[in-house]
Every structure is written in structure tokens, then in C-alpha cells.
Amino acid sequence: MIKTVKGCKDIYGEDIEIFRSVEKVLRDSARSYGFKEIVPPTLEYSELFQRSVGEDTDIVEKEMYTFTDKGGRSVTLRPEMTASVARAYVEHHFETLPSPVKLFYIGPCFRYEKPQKGRYREFYQFGVEVLNDESPYLDAEVIALAYEIGEKLHLKDLKVKINSIGCKKCRPHYKEVLREALKPHYEELCDDCKRRFYTNPLRILDCKRESKALKDSLPKITDYLCDECRAHFEKVQKYLSEFGIPFETDNTLVRGLDYYTKTVFEVVSNDLGAQNAVLGGGRYDYLIEEIGGRHTPGLGFAIGMERLIEVVKSQKSAQNEKEELVYIAYGKGLEKEAYLTAKRLRSSGFTVIVDSKGGAFGKQLARSRKRGAHFTVVIGEDEFKKGTVQLKDMEKQTQTEVKKEELTEAIAQISESKNGAKESNAPRK
Ligand SMILES: [Zn+2]
Numbered sequence: 040m041i042k043t044v045k046g047c048k049d050i051y052g053e054d055i056e057i058f059r060s061v062e063k064v065l066r067d068s069a070r071s072y073g074f075k076e077i078v079p080p081t082l083e084y085s086e087l088f089q090r091s092v093g094e095d096t097d098i099v100e101k102e103m104y105t106f107t108d109k110g111g112r113s114v115t116l117r118p119e120m121t122a123s124v125a126r127a128y129v130e131h132h133f134e135t136l137p138s139p140v141k142l143f144y145i146g147p148c149f150r151y152e153k154p155q156k157g158r159y160r161e162f163y164q165f166g167v168e169v170l171n172d173e174s175p176y177l178d179a180e181v182i183a184l185a186y187e188i189g190e191k192l193h194l195k196d197l198k199v200k201i202n203s204i205g206c207k208k209c210r211p212h213y214k215e216v217l218r219e220a221l222k223p224h225y226e227e228l229c230d231d232c233k234r235r236f237y238t239n240p241l242r243i244l245d246c247k248r249e250s251k252a253l254k255d256s257l258p259k260i261t262d263y264l265c266d267e268c269r270a271h272f273e274k275v276q277k278y279l280s281e282f283g284i285p286f287e288t289d290n291t292l293v294r295g296l297d298y299y300t301k302t303v304f305e306v307v308s309n310d311l312g313a314q315n316a317v318l319g320g321g322r323y324d325y326l327i328e329e330i331g332g333r334h335t336p337g338l339g340f341a342i343g344m345e346r347l348i349e350v351v352k353s354q355k356s357a358q359n360e361k362e363e364l365v366y367i368a369y370g371k372g373l374e375k376e377a378y379l380t381a382k383r384l385r386s387s388g389f390t391v392i393v394d395s396k397g398g399a400f401g402k403q404l405a406r407s408r409k410r411g412a413h414f415t416v417v418i419g420e421d422e423f424k425k426g427t428v429q430l431k432d433m434e435k436q437t438q439t440e441v442k443k444e445e446l447t448e449a450i451a452q453i454s455e456s457k458n459g460a461k462e463s464n465a466p467r468k
């Protein structure tokens with residue numbers, strides 16, 4: 040038997056339903072803030088990620104699906120999408136568009152990581168990018184959008200963590216200060232951090248293998264920001280307070296990617312275990328220059344769809360929510376009537392399956408039960424002549440004759456009273 044490639048998966052059944060509904064929330068939210076969609080290609084030249092994501096990152100060092108194509112060029116299945124959006128910005132002269140340029144994306148990304156629960160080698164990311172504007176108002180607005188998405192998806196105990204990691208003027212100095220402070224602890228560091236000590240000591244702050252005690256003892260970057268970075272960070276915090284977004288500063292938050300500057304943030308929720316990040320992002324004022332464009336400030340965030348789907352799924356099973364499924368059984372030669380009835384119900388938002396085999400009503404009803412239908416609409420020859428149908432409530436095992444034109448309303452009424460009853464019976468939390 041041929042199986043899916045290791046670390047890849049089919050999305051089907053309940054998962055794809057949740058995927059599409061989450062996707063709708065994300066798209067609608069982004070659009071309401073003026074973001075327009077962009078769909079970059081899945082394949083890019085490897086150089087794009089080497090120059091943007093950075094050579095000294097786990098992604099570029101170990102996790103990229105990079106290969107030489109038949110023309111001898113090195114190409115990569117994108118490990119993230121910000122670099123692609125930045126490339127598109129330069130390539131298509133988006134600097135001629137009114138600023139800020141607001142773009143959102145959703146699509147598959149690839150990383151060669153050890154597959155584990157909820158982590159796949161092919162995964163979907165949604166994200167937004169704001170380009171060509173350095174106003175701290177936008178940092179706060181993008182964080183507000185991220186928080187709002189968490190609220191719309193009913194994530195529990197949402198909180199925003201923010202930090203500033205400075206700019207080209209102030210970060211190099213902090214790196215030196217940090218190195219000095221880390222020197223006496225060099226031998227205690229993990230192998231990756233021993234290397235990061237020389238290449239990018241900031242990354243040691245978010246290494247999970249280093250102790251909290253060590254991290255707490257280190258100098259804080261926010262004490263070493265230049266005036267510009269400090270003023271920017273203060274304004275972002277002021278706006279967030281004014282917008283009513285709960286946040287806290289976290290000096291160990293540096294994000295994994297090299298291209299971030301100034302504001303970095305995460306939205307965390309208790310839905311994914313203890314204070315897990317649902318999304319992360321930040322400002323990247325040098326990214327466009329890195330890949331050969333003019334100086335262009337930018338910022339954004341990305342969300343992994345798989346995590347959101349896990350969370351929404353666990354909420355759903357807790358609520359025991361069901362969608363109403365209507366099954367249509369019909370007498371000989373009444374296919375057209377069955378189809379038209381289904382069409383009317385579908386246009387009112389019901390999910391409808393029409394029996395395709397026909398035959399005895401008993402057999403059709405058995406198939407309806409097997410499908411897990413909540414209602415079966417039976418169109419017999421007598422009913423057809425009278426302009427009525429039999430409506431069966433599969434749960435209560437009751438049957439009523441209703442007029443054709445009143446069918447939609449009848450089903451809506453029964454399902455509403457059921458859901459209402461369920462709600463009032465539910466224990467209070
Ligand atoms: Zn600075």
C-alpha cells in the first residue's frame with residue numbers, strides 16, 4: 040500500500056470542515072482591517088530564504104526542503120511565507136502602492152522536522168504583512184488583530200507577550216553586553232547555544248534547554264534600546280493599553296528568525312497546554328533590504344492552522360455541537376421532486392443528502408440512520424400528489440405531514456427548540 044509521505048497528512052472529514060470555518064474567520068478578520076490576499080508560489084529560489092530567514096537559523100540549517108532542479112538551480116519548498124511576500128513586494132514594485140501595503144496569505148509551508156503530535160512537515164500558515172510604514176500605531180493594530188482572531192475563535196485566557204529586540208544601532212551593543220554576561224556560563228550552555236554564543240547570542244534567550252535562573256540573571260535588552268527604539272516600544276505599549284489588549288513584556292521573547300527588529304510578540308492561550316503560543320510575529324524593518332530592495336519597514340504575524348484546528352476541535356467536542364443533516368427518501372420516479380426539495384433546503388443552509396439507490400422506504404430510512412441524519416424527508420407518491428411531505432425527526436422517532444412550502448421552516452423550528460433545550464439543560468460552569 041502506498042501511504043502519505045512521512046510528516047504529511049490528508050485533511051478530511053471533520054478536520055477539513057473546521058479548517059474551512061477557521062479559514063473564513065481569518066480571511067474575514069484580515070479583510071476588515073483592509074488586508075488584501077496574495078498567493079505566492081510554493082517554490083522559491085533557495086537564496087531567498089538564506090538571505091531573509093538567515094543562515095544561522097534551524098530552518099535554513101536543518102529544516103529546508105532544498106533540491107537542485109533539472110536546470111541546475113537550487114530551489115526550496117518555502118518554510119514560511121513572509122520572505123515570499125517581501126520578494127513579491129520588490130519584484131512587483133508594491134512601493135508604488137499607497138502605504139501601508141497590507142497583505143494576507145494562507146497556504147502550505149514545508150519544514151523537514153521530526154514529526155510529532157500536531158507538527159507536520161507540510162503545514163498551513165495564515166499570516167498578515169504590513170509594508171512600507173514604520174508607525175508604532177500599526178504594531179499595536181496588528182497585535183490587536185491577532186488578539187481579535189483569538190477571541191473570535193474563543194481561545195481561552197488569551198494574553199499578548201511583547202518585547203523589543205532593538206535595531207541595527209542598538210542591538211550590536213546589547214549582543215556584546217550579553218556575551219560578556221554569558222562568558223562565565225559558557226560551559227553550561229547546550230551545544231547549539233555554544234555556537235549561538237558566537238553567531239547570535241540573542242537566540243540563547245529562547246532556548247528551552249537553558250535554565251530560567253540563568254536567563255533571569257542576564258541583562259535585559261529593553262535597558263539597552265536606542266532612543267528611537269525605546270520611544271517606539273513605549274508607544275506600542277501605550278496604544279495596546281488604550282485598545283484594551285491585555286499584554287505583558289517578556290525579555291526572553293526574541294523569536295526564531297533573524298530578520299525581526301523592534302517589536303516582537305506572541306499571543307498565548309491556555310487552550311494548548313500551559314501558556315502556549317498560538318501565533319507570533321514582529322517588525323522586520325531590514326528584511327526588504329536583505330533581499331535587495333530599498334529600505335522598507337514591515338511587520339506581520341503568522342499562525343499555524345494545524346494548532347488552531349486542534350483547539351477548535353477540542354472546543355467543539357466539548358460543546359457537542361452538531362450540524363443538522365437532512366436525508367431525502369422518495370418514491371419511484373420522484374427524483375426530480377427529491378432534487379428540488381434538496382435544493383430549497385440547501386439554499387436555507389441545511390446539509391442535504393438525497394438517497395441515490397431508491398427502492399423500499401424501509402431501506403432508504405435505514406441508510407438515512409446509518410448516515411446519522413437528524414431528519415428524513417419522505418416524498419411518497421400520495422404526498423407528492425397532495426403537495427406535502429412526511430417529515431421524520433430521527434432522534435424523537437416522530438413523523439408529521441407538512442406542506443412542501445413549509446418544510447424549511449418546520450425543520451428550522453424543531454432543530455431550534457432542540458438546541459435551545461440543550462443549552463438550558465447544560466450545567467453552568
Ligand atoms: Zn534601536
Ligand SMILES: [Zn+2]
Nearest residue numbers: 229232246248
Ligand atoms: Zn541552549
